[in-house]
Amino acid sequence: MADSPITKHERHLLWLLAAVQFTHTLDFMILMPLGPELIQRFGISAAGFGAMVSAYTLASAIMGLLGVLWLDRWDRKHAFLLLYVGFVAATISCGIAPSATWLLFSRTLAGACAGLMSAVVMAILADCVPAERRGRAIGTVMSSYGLSAVGGVPLGLSIAGQWGWRAPFWAISALAGVLWLLAWRILPRVDRHLATAREKGTSDGAPTLWAPGLALGWGLTFSVVFAGFLLIPYLSTFMVGNLGLRLTDLSWVYLCGGAATLFSSRWIGHLVDRHGPPRVLGTLLVATLCPFLLFTHLTPSPKAIVAAVFVLFMTLTSGRAIPTIALITSRVPPALRGRYLAVNMAASDGASGLAAWMSGLFLTTTPDGALVGFGHMGFLAVSVSLLALCILWLLGRSPVPQRAAHT
Template identity: 40%
Template sequence: MQTQNVPFTDKQEKLIVALLTLMNFAHILDFVIMMPLGPKLIHAFHIDAPRFGILVSAYAFAAAISGLLGAFVIDRFDRKHALIVLFSGFTIGTLLCAIAWNYWFMLFARIVAGGFGGILGGVVLSIIGDLFPPERRGTPTGVVMSAFSVASVVGIPIGLKAADLFGWQSPFYMIAAICAVIIPFAGRIFPSVKGHHQHASLHWFALMKAIFANGKHWIIFSFLFMVVVGGFSVIPYLPIYLVENAGLASEHLFLVYFIGGCFTFFTSRWIGRLSDRYGKLFVFRLTASLAILPIYALTHLPRSTEVVIFTLTTIFMIVVSGRFVPALALITGNVEGRIRGSFMSVNSSVQQMSSGVATMLGGFLAGSAGEGQPIPHYGHAGYLAIGAILISLYLVRFLAKEQ
């Protein structure tokens, strides 16, 4: 793999990784906060659950489309400039969510936020791939992926409390404010990353051929699809199931994210270090295999005590999110440096599309229920997730040899 041969001090590396993590945190929080805000948005816009589901999916599908379109031009730009422009557009989209006055404007705002935010993940991982050699890539990937944990332990609880006190718009104002602070720091601290330019002058058709004519790339796309389905077919409906089926008090729902996030904030970094030490293939197989147990337990959970619920959801978050650290490190290690930015943009769109498809499939299998009613077939969504994990365990063997 080609990497950017630029010397950095330890302090500079930490600042770069910290900023990438903050950016990842902002756009992850913007996506995940929608699900716990569901009851408030349904009431505010006078919509039903299916129309709320469209709001959630709109971000993912917009991100998928923009990622696919952006794939063929992203490698022609300095990664630093591309990241700042995309992040600025995402900030505007998030602010539009905060000022939305009806359902249709909110839907438009989610499309804008998704269109810019969805590409961010691919650009962030491309920068890691360009600046860090393969043998050191697992650790920064783990740190950046810990943004999901921070969003869970800090972002969601604070966002939900702010929504209770000041209205559903508050979390979006909060995210937009964080983004506005990050942008000028990114402009000063990020290095120019354009060593890939000398190889990025491919015609769009040649670039498309380089990405889609490579059989290994299709294995990567299939692998990522299964990894995402292995989580997102059950994650969006977990809060509803815990409250309506397992008996968790709705006012204690934030503790699921707080406790689980506290653990995964540290375990995602630990998993990254384990990936560097023992190999990404081994660590993925371990975390993916372990994920099957809490998925089955949670999707078949009867009414239970809070101790049981919090224990299972914490284990679920650790291993289900933990799979992504070695998985993404494996993916970046199997892509040529000259097309890495474009490929990771396509890969990001595959990830977003997969989350949208997984959410719809999981909802179809789980079945519909009226307001305040238990989810009838959540276990079926769990079987889908487990099946996807088993397929991912088979596909990962083809990605074992990192370039």
Template identity: 35%
Template structure:
């Protein structure tokens, strides 16, 4: 009977974990599409708002820099509150910001809405990883991170192409309206699916400035931040300019671009859970060291790609996306495990800030190097590819220096499940004693 009860508790635990992952992936999907959809809408935004390319760049970077600044502030106070309440507040603020983007009447209003959305969305990404760290033990964290990455895959397969279709046919406001509405179900389900995740609340976190200082002076934290910086520079020096390069230099048409995102997203969707399981089975660092060199090679290949058939260009882009997610899953799992559970919210909020700042730096660096030739072709993109490849190879050394500090620590859900099982077993034992006690007091007749 005890074994049967244990199996029921295990089944219940796995079911709750899957529901939590579904909610987190849905939120991840919404935040990624919100961030990505602005870039393919560039021609329409510049035309309808009568803005220059530099002003459009401000629309993109305003989100990134707001997310970075908000992450710094959050890192000093976020561990003082329960994860569930914080997650819901951030998600609600993000959805309000997305709705504000939808109703923005002009350029300046849109900038303000992007700042508001980025402030909440940037911290929301860190809080999502903090919940992964609290709910899933280290030996299953790679798989959970891989499942979370399906939000990114679905954003590429469905979100961005569908958002681009809506924006092209019905106006740039419409994708933001749809995103805000889509995010409501996950927000409403959160209080029922997530436990409070408040075991860290009430512990001595010190003054907010002290907490911020400890986050950015801890040696292991700095190693994790350095890994994130190399990862982002290894991506965002290249990715913002890929669409323009594929059209201007490789020979694709703008109408064919959604095929690139769909192909890359499908590969990511298939590969993410597989890579997560491999990372748990063979070690996050081992998987990272296997995939990262392939990512560097793909960066060089796509940034030096000559005019080729569309199918080949799509295949190369798909390979790049596959390698990118292959390195991100074990890397983020290692970063999440590099901090003590009681500091996890502050650290991952700071990590989100570092991630956004490094992304902005990478995009700025790439923009400072590439140029448009007289014939409209993108120049010096190969140089950007070398920078991305070198940064990726540098990350191999940094990844090996991160120390895992919470291996073997039980998850919050597992702790609750064990407690529930213990209560159930004690109750069963007491019931057995209660049934047996009258028999001990009976007199034998005859």
């Protein structure tokens, strides 16, 4: 079963969803390597920049909670198109922002649309791809993260260097506009969950949605993401201010990290299908402890060494999302899947936003741009990862909700 091939129809669907996730991921990621320039241009502090990063994710978290009220009551295609057009408009607004306040508002609007849109994408994937192939399917869609770092972030930084920091946002909105038209034309109706809800009487679904076994999944997602985002928003600033890299070196370093995650995502997805999400996730949670401590305590080093540690960090950290999503989607009935994933996206985005904000409170920047206190954040990230491991163990001992298995 785990080795059954992905059909041609599924492959086309997955690449469309991966392209959509590429625009969403790149829109979020592009702000972080632009951090040193935005801090200088707008005169904001590390905490102010952390708030700008967290606004995107916290807005997404709030929208995810609101999505519980309606997300499974619509055809998923219609919900997706509505949210994606809002994302395009918000990204255009980022490109024309005349001030830090305007940019903060635009990032908030973009996050409100993008996070819930990502939940719809994962619900479409889970509805259209059988459970035995879902790990590889998620790995394919999640490879957009690596593609963003391989091509998107370096290209975006190159565009920013040529035409200014606004240009990457205009490029992202143009690409997203094209993808919106393609989705409108070729994405099929995805409304089987509506019929399932009527047949089985789960249209309300609130008692099952908030069952302890499902709520643990949200806690798992929160802790996995929180650990990584204590560090991720400040990696570029740390590499420039503490490790001695130049701004021009960031494109090369992100290219290496992105290339590694691009290839590792599908491999990890294959492992998930073969060995099961819990075993793969547990292994990755333990494996990330080393790069968390290694990177945050790294001293000024040659560019090749920094890139190697960065590759290890990004490959293992980003890979944890694949078994996490595969695990929680396998436990949710289809009629509840959209709303459950909306809350799960809220947990993910809330974790990343709160983590970025918390790190900003504890980190300080010296006059020469170095971060102080980053090593302490590394120890905190390790502690939260161990907490995630405990939640994974509890989740394995909780019963799978009725009608969730094999859906």
